[in-house]
Structures are given as C-alpha cells and as structure tokens.
Amino acid sequence: MNILVCDDDKEIVEAIKIYLENEGYKVFKAANGLEALKAVEENEMHLVIMDIMMPGLDGLRATVRIREDKNIPVIMLSAKSEDTDKIMGLNMGADDYITKPFNPLELIARVKSQLRRYTTLGSLETKGHIYKTGGLVIDDESKAVTVDGEEVNLTPVQYKILKLLTANAGRVYSIDEIYEKVWKETAFSAENTVAVHIRRIREKIEINPKEPKYLKVVWGIGYKVEKI
Amino acid sequence: MNILVCDDDKEIVEAIKIYLENEGYKVFKAANGLEALKAVEENEMHLVIMDIMMPGLDGLRATVRIREDKNIPVIMLSAKSEDTDKIMGLNMGADDYITKPFNPLELIARVKSQLRRYTTLGSLETKGHIYKTGGLVIDDESKAVTVDGEEVNLTPVQYKILKLLTANAGRVYSIDEIYEKVWKETAFSAENTVAVHIRRIREKIEINPKEPKYLKVVWGIGYKVEKI
DNA sequence: TATTATTCTTAAGAACTTCTTAAGCTTAAC
DNA sequence: GTTAAGCTTAAGAAGTTCTTAAGAATAATA
Numbered sequence: 001m002n003i004l005v006c007d008d009d010k011e012i013v014e015a016i017k018i019y020l021e022n023e024g025y026k027v028f029k030a031a032n033g034l035e036a037l038k039a040v041e042e043n044e045m046h047l048v049i050m051d052i053m054m055p056g057l058d059g060l061r062a063t064v065r066i067r068e069d070k071n072i073p074v075i076m077l078s079a080k081s082e083d084t085d086k087i088m089g090l091n092m093g094a095d096d097y098i099t100k101p102f103n104p105l106e107l108i109a110r111v112k113s114q115l116r117r118y119t120t121l122g123s124l125e126t127k128g129h130i131y132k133t134g135g136l137v138i139d140d141e142s143k144a145v146t147v148d149g150e151e152v153n154l155t156p157v158q159y160k161i162l163k164l165l166t167a168n169a170g171r172v173y174s175i176d177e178i179y180e181k182v183w184k185e186t187a188f189s190a191e192n193t194v195a196v197h198i199r200r201i202r203e204k205i206e207i208n209p210k211e212p213k214y215l216k217v218v219w220g221i222g223y224k225v226e227k228i
Numbered sequence: 229m230n231i232l233v234c235d236d237d238k239e240i241v242e243a244i245k246i247y248l249e250n251e252g253y254k255v256f257k258a259a260n261g262l263e264a265l266k267a268v269e270e271n272e273m274h275l276v277i278m279d280i281m282m283p284g285l286d287g288l289r290a291t292v293r294i295r296e297d298k299n300i301p302v303i304m305l306s307a308k309s310e311d312t313d314k315i316m317g318l319n320m321g322a323d324d325y326i327t328k329p330f331n332p333l334e335l336i337a338r339v340k341s342q343l344r345r346y347t348t349l350g351s352l353e354t355k356g357h358i359y360k361t362g363g364l365v366i367d368d369e370s371k372a373v374t375v376d377g378e379e380v381n382l383t384p385v386q387y388k389i390l391k392l393l394t395a396n397a398g399r400v401y402s403i404d405e406i407y408e409k410v411w412k413e414t415a416f417s418a419e420n421t422v423a424v425h426i427r428r429i430r431e432k433i434e435i436n437p438k439e440p441k442y443l444k445v446v447w448g449i450g451y452k453v454e455k456i
Numbered sequence: 457t458a459t460t461a462t463t464c465t466t467a468a469g470a471a472c473t474t475c476t477t478a479a480g481c482t483t484a485a486c
Numbered sequence: 487g488t489t490a491a492g493c494t495t496a497a498g499a500a501g502t503t504c505t506t507a508a509g510a511a512t513a514a515t516a
Contacts, residue, residue: 103323103345105299155462170370176337177344186324186334186341192504193464199506210505217504218371219472220384227370383473420493421475427495438494445493447483 001115004039006030006059007051007077012100016049019104020111033057033065040066047114049107050094051077063094073114077102099184133169134228136205136214138162147205157182158201161194162225165215170227172218198223229343232267234258234287235279235305240328244277247332248339252412261285261293268294275342277335278322279305291322301342305330361397362456364433364442366390375433385410386429389422390453393443398455400446426451 003025007013010031017027028043030036032054039045048066052059063074076097095117096110131138135148143159145152154162160182165173175194179187202209214225231253233244238259245255256271258264260282267273276294280287291302304325323345324338359366363376371387373380382390388410393401403422407413426445430437442453 101322101325103301103342104295106345157463170367172369172371176340180341180344186338191465192467195504196464196506198504220503221371224370385474419476420478423493424475424495426493430494448492 001046002026002028002044003111004028004030004036004043004045004048006032006036006039006048006054006062008032008054009051012051012077016107019107023108023111025111033059033062036062037065040070040072045070045072047111048072048074049077049111050074053078073117075110075114129167131163131166131169133166133225134214136166136225138166145205152204154201154204157197158204161197162201162205162215165223165225169225172222172224174222177222229274230254230256230272231339232256232258232264232271232273232276234260234264234267234276234282234290236260236282237279240279240305244335247335251336251339253339261287261290264290265293268298268300273298273300274346275339276300276302277305277339278302281307299346301346303338303342357395359391359394359397361394361453362442364394364453366394373433380432382429382432385425386432389425390429390433390443393451393453397453400450400452402450405450 001024003020005013005016005020005027006029007016008031013029013031017029020027028039028045030039034057036048036050037057040048048063050059050063054062057065059076063076066072066074073095076094078097078099095114098107098110129140131140137146138144139146140163145154145159145162161178164178164181165171173181176187178194179185198215199209202212202215205214206212214228215223216226217223229252231248233241233248233255234257235241235244236259241257241259245257248255256267256273258267262285264276264278265285268276276291278287278291282290285293287304291304294300294302301323304322305328306325307328323342326335326338357368359368365374367373368391373382373387373390389406392406392409393399401409406422426443427437430440430443433442434440442456443451444454445451
C-alpha cells in the first residue's frame with residue numbers, strides 16, 4: 001500500500017513516515033500541494049495524508065484537485081488552534097482529519113480505517129453509510145434522518161452526536177467521550193453542553209422525550225442509542 | 229493505572245502527584261529524562277507526564293526515546309513563555325500538551341482522555357466483554373444486565389460490584405476487597421455500605437433474595453457469584 | 457446591517473443514587 | 487443455650503446526576 005504524506009514541516013513528515021513504515025506501508029513525501037498532485041499523478045497512491053497550512057497550494061485546494069479525478073482517501077492534518085468548524089466546512093473533500101499534536105496510534109487507526117473502507121467498499125462505492133436501529137434511520141450520504149419514515153431536521157452538532165451513538169448502537173458513551181468525538185477537543189469543563197444537545201435531539205426524534213425509545217441515559221455513565 | 233511524572237521542579241511533581249493520586253492513579257516520579265527512561269524500563273507505565281525543559285536529557289528527546297520501543301501516551305508540560313508553535317512542531321512524539329501554570333481539572337481531564345484513547349484504540353476497538361453465569365448475563369458495552377432474558381436496571385455502584393463478582397465467578401471477595409476494587413479506596417471497614425449494595429443487587433437479580441441463586445454469602449469471608 | 461438559526465451557558469428543580477443508622481436475624485463457638 | 491460476631495433489611499438524609507427552560511453569545515444568511 002502506498003501512502004503520500006504531504007506537509008511543509010520536514011520533521012513531521014519524517015515522523016509520520018516512520019510510524020507508517022513501521023506498519024508496512026510504502027511512504028512517499030511531498031512538501032506542498034503541487035508536489036502532492038505530481039506524486040499522485042506519477043504513482044499509484046492508496047491514501048494521502050495532507051497538512052492544511054502549506055505555502056503555495058494549500059491542503060484544502062490540493063485535496064479538491066486530487067478528488068477531481070482520483071478516488072483516493074484523504075486524511076487532513078490541522079493544528080488544534082485552527083478553527084475547527086471552518087476546517088470541517090471547507091473540508092468537504094477529505095475523509096477524516098486529525099489535529100496536531102496527534103497520537104501516533106490514532107493516526108495508524110485512522111489510516112487503517114480509511115484503507116479498509118476503500119478496499120472493502122470498492123473505490124466506486126460512495127462512502128456514505130446508512131445506520132439503522134428500529135425505526136430510526138440515518139443516511140450519512142444525504143445526512144437525512146428519519147423516524148418511522150418521517151424526516152427529521154437536525155442541526156450539525158445534533159446530527160454528529162446522533163450519528164456517533166447510532167453508528168455504535170448499544171455502546172454507552174460518557175459525556176466526555178461524546179464531547180471529544182464530536183468536538184475533537186478534550187472535554188474539561190463540567191459544562192452542560194452535551195446534555196442540552198441530547199435534550200434537543202430527543203425533542204426531535206422521540207415521540208415522548210420523557211420516555212425515550214432510542215436515546216437513553218445510563219445513569220452515572222452516559223448515553224446510548226438502543227440497539228433494536 | 230501507573231503514571232510517571234517527570235520534572236526537575238520537585239514542587240510541581242509533588243503537586244501533580246497529589247492530584248493524580250486523588251483520582252486513584254499510582255504515581256511514579258522522575259527528575260530528568262534519564263530517570264524517566266529508567267522508570268519506564270523498570271515498571272509498567274500507562275502514561276507519562278513530561279516537562280520539556282530539564283537538565284540533562286530534555287523532555288522532547290526523552291519522549292522520542294520512550295516512543296522508540298513503547299507505546300505509552302505522553303503529555304508534555306511546557307511554560308507558557310516557550311513558543312507554542314515550536315513545541316508543537318517538535319512535539320511529534322507527544323500526544324497532548326499542557327502549559328504551565330495549569331488548571332488541575334484540565335490536567336486530570338487530559339490524562340483521562342489519553343488513557344481512554346489508548347485503551348479503546350490500543351486493544352483493537354475493545355468491544356465490551358460479556359460476562360455470563362447461568363441465566364445472568366452482563367454486557368459491558370451497553371451496561372445491560374439480564375436475568376433469564378429479563379433486563380434488570382442496576383445503578384452504577386451496583387453494576388460495578390456485580391460485574392466484579394461475575395467476571396470472576398466462583399472467587400470469593402471479602403467486603404474490603406470489594407470496597408477497594410469498586411471505590412478505589414482503602415476500605416476503612418466497620419461500615420455497612422457494601423452489604424447494603426449487595427442487598428439491593430439481590431433484590432433486583434434474584435427471584436428470592438432470601439435464597440440467592442447467584443450472589444451468595446460465604447460466612448466470615450465475603451461474597452461470590454456462583455459459577456454456573 | 458438586520459435577521460435568523462444555532463450553539464453555549466446558567467441555574468433551578470426533579471429524579472435518582474448512595475450512605476448511614478439502627479434494629480432484627482443467622483451462624484459459629486464456647 | 488448463651489453469646490458474640492457477621493449478615494440482612496428498612497427507611498430516610500445527604501449527595502449526585504440529569505432534565506429542562508430561558509436567555510446570551512456566536513455564526514450563518516439575506
């Protein structure tokens with residue numbers, strides 16, 4: 001498997017290269033967007049890891065260009081300080097992203113996950129999954145959520161939370177875990193944010209929010225979506 | 229869980245130690261990079277908190293060395309005055325970092341977050357285990373407990389006790405042992421707390437709490453869940 | 457810029473859990 | 487058969503977690 005690592009910081013590229021080679025991947029390097037495009041042209045690449053901030057052609061633009069004619073998974077790298085939402089918004093072409101400083105294990109896990117998806121689904125297959133439990137259906141491709149056939153309109157944060165829980169129906173997530181997975185930041189205040197979003201989601205997907213059928217609390221632990 | 233705290237400033241080490249011990253972690257100390265390497269060699273460490281500026285082998289180099297053969301999460305400590313971006317760039321081996329002076333709550337949150345990440349990513353998507361004995365089934369992923377197919381609703385403490393006993397069905401645990409494992413504190417006995425929880429659990433999982441089928445007392449020793 | 461939608465914060469109270477106390481019961485040992 | 491120690495049980499006080507509403511802050515849209 002060939003992986004292209006693109007970042008203007010040579011140390012980072014080198015470090016990532018070591019981790020990936022350790023897992024048996026062949027690694028190609030690029031220092032900016034143009035080099036990345038060239039590398040993808042010239043070699044059969046199976047995955048690209050791309051920094052966002054780079055001189056010349058930046059990572060977002062390069063990703064769009066790569067995606068124009070190739071179907072290669074792209075994982076974005078971004079500094080934690082950059083505005084997450086903005087990245088997410090612009091980030092349409094990418095399949096996943098990781099914030100710096102990152103955990104090498106996490107990087108490997110995400111790389112494997114992307115390669116798995118692309119090889120098992122076949123590269124023509126759309127990446128949108130459909131998640132279901134009972135009458136609750138989430139179509140990740142169209143971002144449509146339906147309950148017993150009725151379409152429900154969720155806001156972005158609400159959608160991410162519900163998707164996380166539904167994709168892993170049955171598993172209990174603590175509030176901190178939800179916060180970390182959805183916001184991609186370490187949860188650290190004893191804030192009530194997640195709870196409020198849970199409330200709003202219930203309002204929309206549950207017939208009776210007081211006796212939720214899908215989105216249940218597990219006292220003292222967290223929340224889960226019932227596996228039905 | 230064992231955590232190594234490495235800093236040449238003894239006061240900081242001591243302060244961090246207190247916070248961490250308060251959360252139930254076992255804390256090891258090191259005053260410089262070499263001591264840290266030695267500590268990691270000699271003991272099974274689950275996480276390292278490492279200052280960057282230290283005499284002798286500094287934190288960055290020590291981290292790289294630790295990472296060469298161990299897969300332990302490392303959280304860097306750095307003074308706010310040091311150039312954040314530079315740290316980030318150099319910081320490839322680390323998983324997270326905290327600037328001094330830091331908020332103890334934040335430190336704890338980040339420690340927990342890293343340990344969580346490593347335990348869920350490290351062991352290949354740890355699916356919660358299922359523990360069974362006779363008709364009693366505990367699904368640790370969904371925290372669901374069923375007796376002969378009937379779902380039973382346990383509180384967090386009740387759940388932890390029952391899980392401990394069921395996961396080790398047949399083994400007898402003294403009240404003090406149960407207390408220590410579940411509360412992560414040294415039992416200071418004379419209290420009746422565990423007994424009361426046992427009562428409540430029986431009420432929920434036993435058909436006739438007076439003649440328990442699963443959760444049995446071993447007179448003068450403790451309690452066990454019958455291995456069936 | 458004004459308007460609207462979304463997200464976050466706050467705070468009060470409801471729901472639930474945990475701990476303590478104390479009395480009654482059972483077992484083991486003398 | 488009496489006693490001491492260990493276990494069971496009930497009830498309520500204290501503490502924690504969850505829910506909910508309302509408004510402030512922020513972002514998106516016109």
